[in-house]
Amino acid sequence: MKKIMVCCGSSMITSTLAINKLKKVVSDAGISDVKFIQCKFAEVQSLVKMEHPNVIVPTGALKDSLTDSVPVVRGTCFVTGVGEKEAIDRILEILKKS
Secondary structure, three states: EEEEEEEEEOOHHHHHHHHHHHHHHHHHHHOEEEEEEEEHHHHHHHHHHHHHOOOEEEEEOHHHHHHHOEEEEOHHHHHHHOOOOHOOOOOOOOHHOO
């Protein structure tokens, strides 16, 4: 099972936007066995240790010290639309390698 952790600051609005777009992206790419983990930045460090995600998609600035070397693809683009294709390509690349 592939795991995508999507996180945001304090509320869940931007991470929900990102997850909704990513669900369609992975489905269109034919990747069916994906678990989405939605959390706040403050929860990332503990959830990384528990869930072992393949990729982390923060919708804002996330400290590298929280990610435990898990690849990070900035998800701000899922809110703004700027750079979305590049982020999607990188996420799919990471999932296919995992």
